[in-house]
Amino acid sequence: MPKKDSALKIIPLGGLDGIGKNMTVFEYGNDMVMIDAGLMFPDDEQPGIDLILPDYTYVLENEDKLRGIIITHGHEDHTGALPYLLQDLTHKVPIYSSKLTLGIIEGKLAEHNIKSPKFREVQDGSTITLGAFNITFFAMTHSIPAAFGVFMNTPAGNVMHTGDFKLDQTPIDGVRPNYAAINRFAAEGIDVLLSDSTNATRPGFTPSEAAVGPALRHIIKNAPGRVFVASFSSHIHRLQQICDASVAVGRKVVVTGRSMVTNTKVARELGYLRIADENIIDAYDLEKLPDEQIVVLCTGSQGEPLSALARMANGEHKSLSIHEGDTVIISANPIPGNEKSVQAIINSLSKLGCDIYDKSQALVHVSGHGSQEELKLMLAMVKPRNFMPVHGEAQHLRAHAKLAQQVGIPERNIFILDNGDSLEVRHGKARRGPSVDSGVVYVDGLSITDANPVVLRDRQRLAQDGVITCVVAIRSRNHSVDTIDLSGRGVSFATDEVLMGDARDLVRSQVERLEKGNGASIDTVRKGVRNSLSNFLWSKTHTRPMVIPVVMEV
Amino acid sequence: MPKKDSALKIIPLGGLDGIGKNMTVFEYGNDMVMIDAGLMFPDDEQPGIDLILPDYTYVLENEDKLRGIIITHGHEDHTGALPYLLQDLTHKVPIYSSKLTLGIIEGKLAEHNIKSPKFREVQDGSTITLGAFNITFFAMTHSIPAAFGVFMNTPAGNVMHTGDFKLDQTPIDGVRPNYAAINRFAAEGIDVLLSDSTNATRPGFTPSEAAVGPALRHIIKNAPGRVFVASFSSHIHRLQQICDASVAVGRKVVVTGRSMVTNTKVARELGYLRIADENIIDAYDLEKLPDEQIVVLCTGSQGEPLSALARMANGEHKSLSIHEGDTVIISANPIPGNEKSVQAIINSLSKLGCDIYDKSQALVHVSGHGSQEELKLMLAMVKPRNFMPVHGEAQHLRAHAKLAQQVGIPERNIFILDNGDSLEVRHGKARRGPSVDSGVVYVDGLSITDANPVVLRDRQRLAQDGVITCVVAIRSRNHSVDTIDLSGRGVSFATDEVLMGDARDLVRSQVERLEKGNGASIDTVRKGVRNSLSNFLWSKTHTRPMVIPVVMEV
Structure with a gap:
């Protein structure tokens, strides 16, 4: 039994030095819970590196305490370290998440030959007990369906983790943020709020995902020939809107690109993506249809050289090519670092004689992360005693901290941590604790090693x-x-x-x-x-x- | 003497495959004139390359025809190939441009040990004759003072080249685009218009440079400590506004960073930048002043690792360091490819405890290139018989061509060329001509070779x-x-x-x-x-x- 004045320790192992490899450990006495296990993609500073993982040595050293892993949603910066972590753990630790997220993870684990993981499906409102932790999941809106926030009740204090979120009042699947639950937890008292800082420098309120629909439909309806739409394959709401727009204007949908094919299959099977079979056709059957009845849903919105869009633009796709008179919609924003690759594809497509629509010309993309007004609204609803901005680069964490001050949280109760730092919570009070081993690990081919x-x-x-x-x-x-x-x-x-x-x-x-x-x-x-x-x-x-x-x- | 039906040949050697290395040759009979001689900076696709130049073999092979080089303005993508070209030419060819542009070029040539170039200063309205070419310069507004457009009258037809431009009705130096001249040339009849395509995908009208002033002054006035402003060192109008704002709120200005020191010196000497001596102080004298009376004007707006801002942020600057309570303004946009470097510096500064303002948080930067409404306005004023979009990537050229169609130029009279292609103009009619040798040349250390x-x-x-x-x-x-x-x-x-x-x-x-x-x-x-x-x-x-x-x- 933990002593009466034991602290709840909050230890971020990733996610505070950039957008990626989110992983936070919560520890009380002999019990430990992890929220998210993500990866990060390398940039020019890490040439030849395939993936970057958080160094989770601390978790392995304390494996006997680890009661469960909670995954807030299915993006790779929240799930991608799982195949590595699960192989390094000696026991099967249960993984808690939504049906869709578990479905996506299942596919990824299968690629790594990880068999029968201990999946535990939870819903909006589900409550579980993991040792000293009483945990409730609540629905949030994000750029992937079935995203959760997490409320944790422990003997040392209550913590809320928003997960990645925006506050979308008109989400495509009708699943709004569970404001009732958030306010109920707030009434119980939140000692520490951890909240998504991605858009903390962006003024205003992020538009609803529904705002994208009319622009998509307008372009698809008026395109003279085929329409190619590149988007994130996990952005099921976006795919739903593209499918809906296509069907509404009498076009059939072709899906191409490995992850797009996989994710649409999983999402349709699990009921997250709805399109009738007769409206989806195979790429090889395209020739039977006139151009103006075709929409191609494809990967490549980040300019990835091996993606479907890049292959089609360069005439290297096995069944499809893009030609003059086609319209291409880039329904995504380039992730920082990908701008030039995306622009190179746009230029190739321009030379082919395509009309191209991206965010600069039409409202074909909105962010999945809340802007300043949403972040302040969350802080105002939750009224946390202490605040810890997460999920961002240094600029975003600092900006989020400033927003918290504006909402009335005293500066001394705001904690900007580094990965590996810890925050100790006792009787509603938070203070910095000792640091643990942390850092990054590089996946370079088969070698998985400390950054050299x-x-x-x-x-x-x-x-x-x-x-x-x-x-x-x-x-x-x-x-x-x-x-x-x-x-x-x-x-x-x-x-x-x-x-x-x-x-x-x-x-x-x-x-x-x-x-x-x-x-x-x-x-x-x-x-x-x-x-x-x-x-x-x-x-x-x-x-x-x-x-x-x-x-x-x- | 050229035959009566000789064609005017327009041969772009650079500038049509990206934003950079602008160079266009105009040839009639035995006379040749070049407009601009720029370089391009390499990206990830050209690791280790220092600079990229247009392959100007065609010019060297026809050197005996070359009557002059016209430089529209002082940016490196219009001037940077000059040191190499001048060394490769066997004769001293005269260079025509404004006082400021020639001043900037002089400094660059000196770095390459090129002595006493044949400079010919021209003004708004100046007319020169180079062989069969009667050439008139007219003022344009851009993100550097003393920028020109060029009108050329030849026996085979009249051509207008806008240079880089926006249409700024309230330029900082009061020098507006010479609309009267443009309309006079239009009345004479323009057979081919070459116009800047950089912002051809951007709707609306680019805000005036003057729009930046209030935001700069507001931030500088309210900053609790020192203010560091990073900008392009050639953007004299911006520097003027920063100096004006500083002086207005009682702060002194320190200039740091090699190109910033050089360019402010040249611009002050030539009368383009006005700030009293007592308002500029040396970095070593900073300690005598309280923080709230200081503005530091520095290089580094593109995240360059050796720039003043980067050195200061990393504690490696010889005389200045940035600390908590300082305010940093990034008064520039990252050039595509530089986003991550800029963000890395912003994160370092955030960790130091600085407040940072960039374009996403305040109107501290506007583009120097006209948006769609300005481009259409130019086309509508000029009413060219034929149109050739220049200065852009494939996407921009295509977008500009579409704007021209909207303004009523028939598609058959719009020519999107590749570098090395030629356009032949005879009796007001334009058609594609044969191509010439072209390509790119890499500067890699001392080696200057064809791209390998x-x-x-x-x-x-x-x-x-x-x-x-x-x-x-x-x-x-x-x-x-x-x-x-x-x-x-x-x-x-x-x-x-x-x-x-x-x-x-x-x-x-x-x-x-x-x-x-x-x-x-x-x-x-x-x-x-x-x-x-x-x-x-x-x-x-x-x-x-x-x-x-x-x-x-x-």
Whole structure:
């Protein structure tokens, strides 16, 4: 039994240094609950890395306490670490979420050959007990159906986690945020609120998802030929609106792109996406229909080079191609970092003679995250004693903290944490606690390791200036140079025979100088080769390729 | 003398495949005039490349015809190829532009040790004759002062080139677009209009530069401590407004960042930027002033890692640091591709405890390019017989062409060209002509060469998966393996001794198999090593590092 004055510890392991890899641990006595287990996608700073996970060593070390994993919704920044975490845990820990979210997770786990996970389906209003935690789920609106917020009652205090949310009064599936539950919890008293900060710098109120429908229908109705709509495959409400608009104007829908095919299948089976079978046709049957009766729902809204839209735009899709007279709707916003890839596809499509609609020309996308007015409204409804902004970059967390001050929460009760920091709650009071091991883990092919800055720095350097290998074979019997082999990759001057010849001569004379007399250690020669070659190349080319010297005695 | 029915040829060498490296050649008989000579900055697709230039071989081959180079304004995408072009030309060709533009170019040429260029200063309304070309300059408004449009009268037809422009009725320096001249040329008849397409997808009318003033003044006035404003150093009107706001609220201005120091100096000397000496102070004198009397004007609005703002945010600036209570204004938009770098700096500043204002929170930036209503207005004023959208990516050119159709220009008279294409104008009629050599040239250190796709592909591959060098020394006398040296850079498994040992064993047995009997050619062994190592690493790591095999006989 925990002592009477035990603290509830809130430990974010991810999600506070960017939009991604959300994972927060809640611990009281011998009981631990995790909310979300997400991944993050790498950017230019992490070349060649496939995925980034939060370092969840702390969870593994305390596995015996872990009573359950709660997933608020089905986006990868909330679910994507699960395949890795589940394989690292020695016990089967139950996973609590909505039917749709579990359906999406099931598919992902199957890809990793993870069999029969312990799924526990919950609904809006479901209450579960995990050790000292009494947990209630409540409906929230977001850019994926069946998203939850979480209320936790513990002996040390009450906590609410909004999950990702916007406050949509006219959601496509009619499932509004459960304001009654939120206000009931508020009446019980919330000691700490954790709330989504993604749009904390954006003034106003995010428009309802329903606002997108008329623009989609208008474009689809008036398009002279086929219409291609690229969107997030998990954005079932958006897909529903695209399907509804298509059917309303007498068009059939074709679905293409792996995740789009998978997610529409799951969502239709589970009853989240409704379109009659006769209105969905196979890509191979398209030729039977006139262009003006076709809508193609596809992946590629982020400019991904292997996506359906990119393949179609480049004439590399197995069954579909885009041509003059087609209309393309990008029903999504580029995620920061993807702007140029998206623009490249738009340019390819423009050259083909397509009309393109994106957010800048028509209301074909709205955010799934609440803006400042919604965040303040949430704070005003919940009236938390303490506030911890989550799910955002430093700018967003700070902006959210300022909003909380505006709503009347004293600055001393607002806690901007870093991943691995902890917040301790006792008798309604919160204060910072000790930090735990945290960080990031890189998935690089089959290797899943702590971030190694040397590897990434080397890759960036290789990308900048290429590599020169210089192999020197020295005859051990007389310290003379047997062979010098010099080759470059990713360097503009590799085919400049004069320069490469001069470089070879330089290495030879450098080695001969070092070896004169009794010879030198291999290490000395290696360093000498590297330095002289680097300096020579800088002086001749003003580039600094990575020099890999290999010195061997033969 | 050209024949009576000679054509005026319009040949864009750059600027039609993206925002950058603008360069257009106009040729009639034995006379050639160039408008703009710009560069483009590389993106992720060109790792390690310093700059991208248009391939101007065609100009060098016809140098004897080149009568002059006209520069519309001082931005690098219109001037940056000049240092390279001037060095490649054998004669001194005169350069025509405004006082400010020439002042900016002079500084750049000096950096390249180009002495006493043939500068010819022109004003709004200036008319010059270059061979068969009668050329008139007219004032336009843009995000840099002293920008021109160009009207050309030739025996084969009249052409107008807008340069980069917006239609600003309340420009900071009072120099409005010369509508009278534009309408006078229109009355003479314009056979071809070339017009700026940058914002052709943006509805409405771009706000006046003056719209930014009140927001800047409000933030600067109410900031509790120092205010740092990052902007483009060539945006003299913006700098003027920042200086004016600072002086109006009793603050002194400090200028930092190399290009900001240079450009403010040039602009003040030439009379384009007006601020009294007593209101500008040196960074080292800052400590004498209280925080609330300071504004720092700095570079870094694009998140450049070596810029003043980045250095200050990271505590690496020689004289200034940013701390809690400071306010930072990003008075610029991130250029596509720079979004993440800018956001990274904003996050660093947020962690320091700064208040940050960018375009999403206050009107601290407006574009320098006209939106759809301005583009249509220009088309309506000019009433060109033929239209050629320039200065944009494929999407922008197509959007601009659609606007032209809306204004009544028949589709057959609208020409979307690629770089290197030509348009021939005769008796007011335009048609596509033959193409000329064109393309891009990369500046990579000291090497200035045609784009080499192999080099860039290798760099991207090196960045993705790193490099493995495998050196095999074979004793020529008995075909046995003398030494195997295996090393990796930028690979996560380079320190995995078991894996590296297994790889070495694999290479040894592969080489021994190949060398059995009479031995094998070095090339055969090299290929064998590369293939077996690549396959082994893929099977063990699911990565594909570049394998550089070096096989030598000793």
